Amino acid sequence: MVQQKVVMDAEGIDRSLTRIAFEILEKNKGVEDLFLVGIRTGGVYLADRLRAKIAATEGKAVPVGILDITLYRDDLSTSHRKPRLGKTDIPASLDGKRVVLVDDVLFTGRTIRAAMDALIDFGRPRLIQLAVLIDRGHRELPIRADFVGKNLPSSLWEAVSVHLTEKGGTDQVIIEETN
């Protein structure tokens, strides 16, 4: 039997995103030069939701980009399985922008390392910040998030998955034991 536990429901996710949206605005003093970049695939939907919340608050549109970090992974030459490559779409130069990277779960930090390398290839951002819905710990690189929905202490034998309606399903965060 696999043990499953819902650690965040739809309302919880929504409240966290609302708070993160306000924190982003507070820290960056508004939307000027702000640029959200969602990491495929979960981060893309969360970036979109943050954009909507920021637009509702400030009445201004913030550009959103999509980043697939596959080509920047550090395990490509060692793993035999090739991850399926998704499309990257950064609609404008990132020169001088205040970029907020958005991902669903922060774990080892390797995805974020790859994402930062990828971003630099699109220009020289003024700064890069990181927003995640879940921080589950177990970092393998010196990386931390600026905006966190929920800190979720987990063991390495547990899987944390973020389910979103955009992916088909209901909004919830589930933690389950794997063997």
Add this chain to the structure above:
Amino acid sequence: MKLTRKDILGIQDFSVAEIELVLDTAESFIEVSTREIKKVPTLRGKTVINLFYEASTRTRTSFEIAGKRLSADTINISASTSSMVKGETLIDTAKNLEAMNPDIVVVRHSAAGAPHLLAGLLKQSIINAGDGAHEHPTQALLDMMTIRAKKGRIAGLNVAIIGDISHSRVARSNIYGLTKMGARVSVAGPATMIPRGVETLGVAAYTRIDDAIRGADIVMMLRIQTEREKNNIFPSLREYANHFSLNSRNITLAREDALIMHPGPMNRGVEISPDIADGPRSIILDQVTNGVAVRMALLYLLTGGDE
């Protein structure tokens, strides 16, 4: 779905799922070539050797650019500057290259089956960049990618391939690929250029261009290999142009939204009239752009760690 094969030798043994995987991956690679910094670190430390025993500008450059945009080291060897002129055999050349530990060897050779021979001898991945009149798999993949991008699908489309079908590896690979993907393929050319029994590949064969392009969604013109004029396969280039060139007259038989393709290099005024080649329906340069993406996809999918 992943590409499990070691080599890319031909479309004949490709599955639909494999073709779709390559096309999907290639579509994602298009974006890299539109960046200001057209390079990703994916194949850092990998070596790609382009071993070309036949003349080529497009294919060799395309493979080289594909490798470089993925950060691989690419080395070009062409017959005229290699030890082949000193009499070294293909196998000896290949074994020597293998000893230098490349990761992928891209081969073009005038003899059908040459890449297959090397695939059996070398532990490296071999990509066939054209072998004799046999196959040119990367050309068929980039053609299918271009058709799918422009038309949104391949299945159900009418594709006419016009020219020297007998000697064309482009035609052969495209026939394998397009029929697998559900297109209706018709071919046309002088009777001396239509291989006997071509219908067994699932295509309709004609000896008049009009019959093949009537109702076509895609018209794919092949280069007439002018060196074959000497072999009496056709009387003269002018005669060929009179009967088989695509021009503003016969193009009206195709569908109104039909698109024109050509693998290059073109003989303007022979198989295709310049106003068609440069006209609004021509997607010949899109083919070239997509060629880089398809080759990036294949290099990406073929390299990786050990199992």
